[in-house]
Amino acid sequence: MRDSGSPWKPRQRGAVPSTGSRREQPQPQAEAHPDAQHERRDAELRLYGFNAVQAVFARRPQAIRKLYLAEARIPQLQPLLKWCVANRVGYRVVEPGDLHKLAGSAHHEGMVADVLREEPQPLSSWLRDLPAGRQCALWLDGVGNPHNLGAILRSAAHFGVSAILLPKHSTLALSGAAARVAEGGAEALPFVRLGREDNSIAQLRGAGFVLAATVVRGGGDLFATALPQRLVYVLGAEGEGMSVELAAACDLKLSIPGSGAVESLNVAAATAVLLAQWVSRRA
Helix, strand or coil, X not given: CCCCCCCCCCCCCCCCCCCCCCCCCCCCCCCCCHHHHHHHHHHEEEEECHHHHHHHHHHCHHHEEEEEECHHHCHHHHHXXXXXXXXXXXXXXXXXXXXXXXXXXXCCCCEEEEEECCCCEEHHHHHHHCCCCCEEEEEEECCCCHHHHHHHHHHHHHHCCCEEEECCCCCCCCCHHXXXXXXXXXXXXXXXXXXXXXXXXXXXXXXXXXXEEECCCCCEEHHHCCCCCEEEEEEEECCCECCHHHHHHCCXXXXXXXXXXXXXXXXXXXXXXXXXXXXXXXC
């Protein structure tokens, strides 16, 4: 999310602020060259929400570039603030209204952070380092809604999914909104960039994976199907579903049976059901 002119000015060296610290307003900053601004936006991600930011601090604190927080958060964030002081990472105590503007959302939970993005891994690298044994991954074909992505990441983290697989030309990327909905789950598993579709399918099969297309109707009953030890669930876009060609290339087609009162579950709810069923079939 774009930093709408929100300026950055490092706090003076010194102790971590107490709860009586003076609140500060973001100050104007000289405009950077447009190309530099674009590169910075691409390289950094603005996160908001307590669990989203704390998950980055727990796993890769060196990725944190800036931190804004409400005064009420100071007691809970002492470890993070001390780390910022020790590593000369700027932070600022601001009013809740400023956090709302910085996050572009009212759901900031008193903290906003600019962090470095993690680039997706190549499929070959991920497969090379993947442990043997039972594994599950999610291939997202056209999923674009950030709230659905966040909910998928949260379920994937909960059920121990190994990776999110992104098609070669997919523009899907983590956003502040998705990370907020994921509640820290975005840091629990990697994004993996696929190559050409047929090559990627061959690589996954070569690593022992079975690909299962998830379809609204016409697939085997999820609850009556024996699921393989190494499984890739292929999930289609909201509304359109996955491409016909990709569905045809999969080894299985699975559907989630229901009452018929509604056409189907949305992709995020369906993911939770699919993963729960995979976990329940552990040998």
